[in-house]
Amino acid sequence: MAAHTQPGRPNQLFRNLNSKIASIPMMLTAVVIFLGGTIWTVVYSFTNSKLLPRLSFVGLDQYERLWDTPRWIVSIQNLATYGCFSLIFSLTIGFLLAALMDQKIRFENTFRTIFLYPFALSFIVTGLVWQWILNPEFGVQSVIRSLGWTSFTFDPLYNSDIVIYGILIAALWQGTGLVMCLMLAGLRGIDEDIWKAARVDGIPMWKTYLFIIIPMMRPVFVTTLVIIASGIVRIYDLVVAQTSGGPGIASDVPAKYVYDYMFFAQNLGQGFAASTMMLLAVAIIIVPWAYLEFGGRKRG
Amino acid sequence: MLNNVSARTQSSVSIRELSLSFGSVKVLENLNLDIHDGEFLVLLGSSGCGKSTLLNCIAGLLEPTEGQIFIKDRNVTWEEPKDRGIGMVFQSYALYPQMTVEKNLSFGLRVAKVPKDEIDRRVARASGILQIEPLLKRKPSELSGGQRQRVAIGRALVRDVDVFLFDEPLSNLDAKLRSELRVEIKRLHQALKNTMIYVTHDQIEALTLADRIAIMKSGVIQQLDDPVTIYNRPKNRFVAGFIGSPSMNFLTGELAEEGGHTVFKTNGVSFSLDGYDAYGPLKGGRKVILGVRPEHIKVDGDIAGGEVHEAIVDIEEPMGADNLLWLKHAGHVMSVRIGGARRYAVGAKVRLAFDMSMASLFDAGTEERI
């Protein structure tokens, strides 16, 4: 029984060779572009590169300069304001719409089509439409004034103090449909019997939502949160289209700051430092989530 | 092949010291198995016991961590599935949905670039054997479950293989179709005389189809024997409890010496062990478990001899042909199978006798048969 010949295990490198060859684009993208590109940018953020990237290290100079720049501070403040309100409103509106859609209504498809179509449009289109609607001379403000309320003022795009809310309105218009869809999918994933049990127990509907359904939808909320949050950090096109960062620098955001410093101000070091800060912000959102989502789970 | 022992033992499939683990989980552990030429071997066990994993290893769909697999005396441990001379039938049929039955049957041959007329010949033969000629132009979605499984068997048939592998092929079918196809698979085996390895969790399938059954638990073969031996002389308590429905009665107690004989004693009641076929001499004082199948406990008129006890009817479960009595005796409740026509009232007194020649004694510690 022990006398069998034992042909060796074939070379592991050549097992599944076709699969490995087919995965080369993916491996290159993952390692060279995503990993390598990120490391490259982080490394060069410690240099004093101006017009061209140069490897002359200056320590944390670029970061000190960055946090001394009023424009960057404005960008960060804008991002924080926009981010907070965007999270709160898109989750609330998205969930409310989804809950309404889940009442076994008629025309569900029609409503969903209406809520979701802005998501198919680009941020450029979104920004330009809302720029027009919020135009104080012809838009909402003038229409309401012409109705007799002559002192009515609503010109977010021309008022530095509230310009970011003007962008928020447009962003919510574009993005809440997606949140609604994700929430609706989450609601539909909940066992019908939960509802039956709650009804039998005589729990009012709003209480069922608040104390039973929402806690059950925790994973959906977390995923949605991550999606919204990583979208917030990226916000760029919408600002460019709607306000070009104006008035002045009042609606500037980090992504635009990075772009301008890299491609217009020809101050690459600043751009790299700012983009590294963006990366840091995303990491703060993603790492805990990825840890919670994938950390505990083992593949079988 | 000179140093190959199995070449002389007429083995069709040999598994040598096979182990497989996923990470730290050991699914198969140091497993040895020889399957004879033309044998119908059933791998039986509950889900997660490693039976399907073993089959997938034989098929070449999973790589073992250690050990070797021989098919027709050829070491195929690292060979591609297609080069092993095997055909496989899956639980979900696994028919290619976009191909007609004919294309499904011939796919493997077309991939291997077999000449067209040879393909036609083999498809015709297989569909003749399985009586699926009228279905050849249909898509799998237009077939019933039974027809699909027949096509899946045909796919293995056209490849002209030495070994058929079945992975729970009947589990997706309803009870009636299952018993029909079971007979058909048996007939197919009798006609083809190929080696067949059949994985199932259904003991009826195992008992009816198998030449030998290998009962598996946690990646280890518990017992490998013909169905009658497995049923009547289970090697350990697990096998005894796994096979048989309703399950065997287990009475924990100990061996004692009484009047020069060794008896089984539980809760102060002694049972004579006359007629028990022990592996060795039975000594008093040993903690044991006595296993008796419901049909090996005789009641009232059925008693042909042996020691008679008295019990009380606890519950009666009439099942048509049979009637299952739950009897209370010596601090145990045991099930007894009697004829369907005989009825008892709850609380009635009955006489019972154990057929010790069909009983099993297990060591309470190792749970091995003694």
Added chain:
Amino acid sequence: MDKSLTMPTISGQAGSRLEAGPQGKRPRKTLSSRNIIVYGALGLAALYYLVPLYVMVVTSLKGMPEIRLGNIFSPPMEITFEPWVKAWAQACTGLNCDGLSRGFWNSVRITVPSVIVSIAIASVNGYALANWRFKGSEIFFTILIVGAFIPYQVMIYPIVIALREMGLYGTLYGLILVHSIFGMPIQTLLFRNYFVSLPEELFKAARIDGAGFWQIYFRIMLPMSLPIFVVSMILQTTGIWNDFLFGVVFTRPDTYPMTVQLNNIVNSVQGVKEYNVNMAATLLTGAVPLIVYFVSGRLFVRGIAAGAVKG
């Protein structure tokens, strides 16, 4: 209660209760206060979502004098298609005054090959990850997915340098490559999840039948995967068409995609603002993804749900 009398009588307690029929008030069907609230709220929300589209359409059909009169919500008194013609063929960006048509065709030339290349790569990747895992394949995939969350700004400059080295910077090929790279995480995920959801036994059966990597991909998997290819195409077409950042970074003015050109037309500081032309141009740019959206309907929803991780 008439009906219950004709019911067959069932003896016993349960039967007599059955005969009595339902005793409570019949639930109201249509105009309950609950329904008014539900439909009212949904209707209001729908209005908010629809108003911008309506404003775009009516503005684009008005003449400038009418716009100057005031109300952006009022329907056009005199419908004119001139703004559309102007937006398409005459609108100016810088020195070029040949309208959005140039951007449209640039976008077509960018989107079509990008969609094809990225889907081809991603579907094979997903298939390899689902069915032919090898040591390390999951690690690459994890990097890829994490990479989807990295802000583009972080990776954009190294890519600019790499493309410049290859001589592809500013060309359509370069942009196609960039779209294929950044579309890869989400598309790969989409295909991987789809292929994983296909019964594994099918793949095993094909291997027993002797089919290899490419044979199984082309002869078994592809024919079964039409829906996911459509979903993926919808996602990529709208995504690439709507892109602005890559367009502005990786192309030159004469190869600008439609979104970049649109932004330049509308936000150019020179000349008199022609709001009707602007809105016509905006509608024209949004038309392609909107058509894709309305035609594909449910598949679009499925796509964004599947690719929700994209963000």
